[in-house]
Amino acid sequence: MTFEDALQQALNGLSFGALLFILAAGLSLIFGMMDVVNLAHGAFYMLGAYVALSVTRATGSFWAALIVAPIALALVGLIVEPLLLRRLRGRHLDQVLITIGLSLVIADFIRLRDDWGWGATVRSLPLPAGLDRSIQIAGSDYPTYRLFVIAFSAALALLLYVIQRRTRLGALVRAGVGDAQMLSALGVDTDRLFTVTFAVGAGLAGLAGVVAAPVFGLQPGMDVDALIYSLIVVVVGGLGSLSGAVAGSAVVGPADTFGKVLFPQFALALIFAIMALVLLFRPTGLLGRVRIGR
Amino acid sequence: MIEIRELRRDFGGIRALAGVDLRVEAGERRAVIGPNGAGKTTLFNVLTGELRASGGTMRLGGTELGSLTTWRRARLGLARMYQRNELFDPLSARDNVLLSITSVVGAYRPMRSPVAHEVAAADAVLDQVGLRDQGSTAARALSHGERRQLELALALARRPRVLLLDEPTAGMSPAETERITALIGGLDRSITVLIVEHDMDVVFRVADRITVLHEGRAIAEGTPEAIRGDRQVHDVYLGKQVEA
């Protein structure tokens, strides 16, 4: 592999990792606060991409979609959490199961909406004007959009970090207190906290969907792929923490990219093998917090 | 039968067990007492293997326990009654005991339903602890005292060599306490009994010898009379009890 190729792949790995971070952050957040693995996360991602598709078609602006889609998904989260999850407080496995049902409904909904321009055919989202060209890096062309993804993700990570450090919500998230009883004993409105957390997580998933759509396109089954990858990232990096999402995406992104280039037959197996190894020997992930009483 | 030397267990910076020496003869009834936080339940947890020792050695009937898993130690003849009941809630009392009884044979009898003599043995144990009429009742439907009795039954049903009782009479009415105490006192001498208790009446009735734990160390050991008169124990713990 030449130096130019290696650099290309490194940037690919980085941009993929950047995308994975946006995807995984929401999942990690919801788990860290509520002890629920949101298996509808991939469906939220998918919905975000399709909403972006419609918004872009209607307004001609990718940037509008970048704002609208996460908000739309956050609204979905605001509805879903009190409706479905709140009544199952404390029944963690059942909450996970409900998210499975939810993902079935969302994926099917998208698949059937031909009338909205969604449906089962493969769709694509055009690159935003201004980011649809390549620039020269070390002698070869590299798409600017991917560089944008890296920058955007880094900015998001920084923003989330600041929020965690500076706001009350952030303090609660950092404390990682997922025990509803303990929280309410401290005077926190746990119902609202959980709803907001879930909404933010859903919004982040939608955001990932928008950002990924120009690169990966939209098709049935993208929700499963996204879910699998986000699970792998949070397991490897550490469930329940922002730094875990960073660590996980930093490992999985490049590993997946280089794996596909160097040994395409086994690339997928490699990723799952990493996940399995981490689960066996360091179940809390590389940077995860030890949770007592699991 | 039980030989514990300089047993240590640390939790981060806290020394729950700071070098415990304990030697129990076969067939002996040894009570372990001490104020809350002295390390009594931790001692049991390390002995059964649910917690790993941070140092020291443990021997059961001559066999070094250190590296063995919980279930291997159980198969050596160690049985335990937990401080907080660890029952199989949806199963009937009889099924609970049957699980304990068939543990001796092992789990892999896929084709044979409970054998008649095992059911009879289960009923015998239930009778022994006073749950004869509750055999078909689900464990979760039993009263607190009955659940405690079932908890004891699970330990007894294994025909252990060593029985660890963790506050067996906790939360029991005087009548229930009386029955359990008589039961423990009447156990066959082929079983070595290690009992953690706060109720001193029970201790003095049942125990051959008493070990007093304080801050993770055995500070005194002797016959009940000797312990009763021991000044140091008095100050640390017993003092409050005797006055009451």
Add this chain to the structure above:
Amino acid sequence: MSRPTLIRMAIVLAAWVALATFPQWSGFWESSRFAAGIIRQILIFAIFASSLNLLVGYAGLPSLGHAAFFGGGAYAAAIAAQRLGTDQLTVSLGAGMLAAALLALLVGFLAVRALGIFFLMLTLALAQMVFAVAFQATELTGGSNGFSGIRRPTLLGIDFSAASDLYLLVCVTFLLVVLLLWRLTTSSYGRALVGVRENERRMRALGYDTRTVKLSAFVVAGAIAGIAGALSSYEFRFVSPNDVGLGTSVTGFVMVLIGGAGTLVGPVLGAAVVLLIERVLPSQLPAQTVLGVVFILFVVFARQGIAGALRKERRA
């Protein structure tokens, strides 16, 4: 055996005979063949769901990767028949069962070392590895196009090509599997599984090597799923990576939960409900959506499933 049990057995056997002879006595009905096909598929998936139930309902292991053994068994049956150039039932069914059991041994060995949510995610991830292999090993499995042209098996001269003969094969296999599971779950082994589910700590204190108990449940469940997979390969004459995919695993889970985990009849009911929704629902109604909604409703309101709710009714 007690009298009530004998009566129950007699009823079950009578029902089975009626089921097995359905094509014969329903011949006058114009939809008879279609219905028989649906029943075949229900029974095949009932076997699959029942095997998952052993893990989920009895041993308390929420596996989201069970399709790996179902599809793995299907592929193994098809590949064995092709590579060994034989149609013998014993060969393909045996290969399916064996391959699934070995796969379950591997997966289980790793999975039982994880608890709770980590177990769920590990089974999901490991199953996806199998999916990846099925998808990419094109020479062996046909890759994304799937493995087609599978022939129906023969046994000692009996050819199961005709739909009604296959129907009988499926019915007989179903009965044998149900009997096996009935024996397992009512034995000391079954009780040990429940014990591990209810209080693993206590089981270990009683001397049970719970890890190995769980592993054994995994292998048994996997083998039975492999049987279902082999039957599926005969039924559809086609195996695709979807058969080892997350969708199939989830479908199995949905069947177990809706029908009633921890009961023998539950998974059968669940398979019937799910398949009827998927195949019989008018095409205007979206099957997956209905399934998802039904599943959610059950999780919230009827967690114990149909069989569980019926059991409570009987007790009350």
